[in-house]
Amino acid sequence: RKEVEQDPGPFNVPEGATVAFNCTYSNSASQSFFWYRQDCRKEPKLLMSVYSSGNEDGRFTAQLNRASQYISLLIRDSKLSDSATYLCVVIHNYGGSQGNLIFGKGTKLSVKP
Amino acid sequence: EPEVTQTPSHQVTQMGQEVILRCVPISNHLYFYWYRQILGQKVEFLVSFYNNEISEKSEIFDDQFSVERPDGSNFTLKIRSTKLEDSAMYFCASSENEFSYEQYFGPGTRLTVT
Numbered sequence: 001r002k003e004v005e006q007d008p009g010p011f012n013v014p015e016g017a018t019v020a021f022n023c024t025y026s027n028s029a030s031q032s033f034f035w036y037r038q039d040c041r042k043e044p045k046l047l048m049s050v051y052s053s054g055n056e057d058g059r060f061t062a063q064l065n066r067a068s069q070y071i072s073l074l075i076r077d078s079k080l081s082d083s084a085t086y087l088c089v090v091i092h093n094y095g096g097s098q099g100n101l102i103f104g105k106g107t108k109l110s111v112k113p
Numbered sequence: 114e115p116e117v118t119q120t121p122s123h124q125v126t127q128m129g130q131e132v133i134l135r136c137v138p139i140s141n142h143l144y145f146y147w148y149r150q151i152l153g154q155k156v157e158f159l160v161s162f163y164n165n166e167i168s169e170k171s172e173i174f175d176d177q178f179s180v181e182r183p184d185g186s187n188f189t190l191k192i193r194s195t196k197l198e199d200s201a202m203y204f205c206a207s208s209e210n211e212f213s214y215e216q217y218f219g220p221g222t223r224l225t226v227t
Contacts, residue, residue: 032214043204043218044156087156091214100146100158100169101206101216 003027004104006088012110017078021107023071023088032091032099033064035073037084038106044087047073078111085109115139117219119205125225126195134190134222136205145188146206146216147180149173156204162188195226 006023013019025033033050048055050062050071061074071088085106091099118137126132138145147159160170162180179191188207192199202223206216 034215038156041202041223043221046215046217049215099214100161100171101148101156102158103156105155 002104003102004088004090006086006104006107008105008107010108010110012112013078014112015078015080017111018074018076019078019109020075021073021086021088021109023073023104025069025071025088025090025102027090027092028069029092030069030090030102033062033071034089034091034101035060035062035071036087036089036103038087039084044089044103047086075109078109080111080113083109083111115141117205117207117217119203119219119222121222122220123223123225125227128197128226129194132192132195132224134192134203134205134224136188136190136219137186138188138205138207139209139217140186142207142209142217144168144208144210144216145180145182146208147190148204148206148218149201150204150221151201159190159203192224195224197226200224200226 004025035047036044037047038044050064054063059076063072085108087106088104089101120135145162150156158171160174161168177193181189202221204221205219208216
């Protein structure tokens with residue numbers, strides 16, 4: 001079973017649409033959660049951390065459900081510049097270790113005019 | 114805004130040759146990482162480094178790989194004898210301290226082994 005699973009997409013949406021991505025993780029010991037975005041052949045860029053209470057940053061809202069081991073990202077009012085691959089990322093934090101990032105394969109979003 | 118930098122942006126090498134990929138992490142960060150991404154696949158963890166030693170490494174990071182922080186700013190990844198399957202994007206990342214798990218990535222080095 002893959003550690004972090006995402007729907008690969010692509011999600012093709014018109015500008016202004018609301019789009020939601022989901023992600024599941026297999027290790028219940030995972031303690032930190034993030035969404036990164038990756039443009040074609042570029043580095044992953046941190047979009048937002050995901051907290052248990054849910055958090056919002058402008059048009060982006062992230063939710064975490066620990067019981068279901070499920071993470072979501074909602075993008076409202078999509079812009080052309082939102083076109084990218086969205087990576088769901090978890091960390092298992094062991095004791096004093098920083099922990100390494102475990103990536104999903106990503107969900108591709110294409111926003112059309 | 115401080116950034117992680119990496120050189121070179123693209124490295125072409127022949128199978129069996131040694132390569133050194135270089136990174137300059139964000140200056141006040143204490144934790145450093147290498148990841149790789151084979152074309153079309155997910156980003157994979159290689160190694161983490163803290164206080165001048167490896168703190169964690171993956172199964173990918175075998176005896177052909179080594180890391181070093183030769184001075185106060187650079188962080189390097191060496192592949193001793195490259196194989197065709199080492200062709201990938203190699204990303205360096207850093208994070209600030211033991212309380213911050215957010216990692217910031219450099220632009221990557223594209224390694225092509227022929």
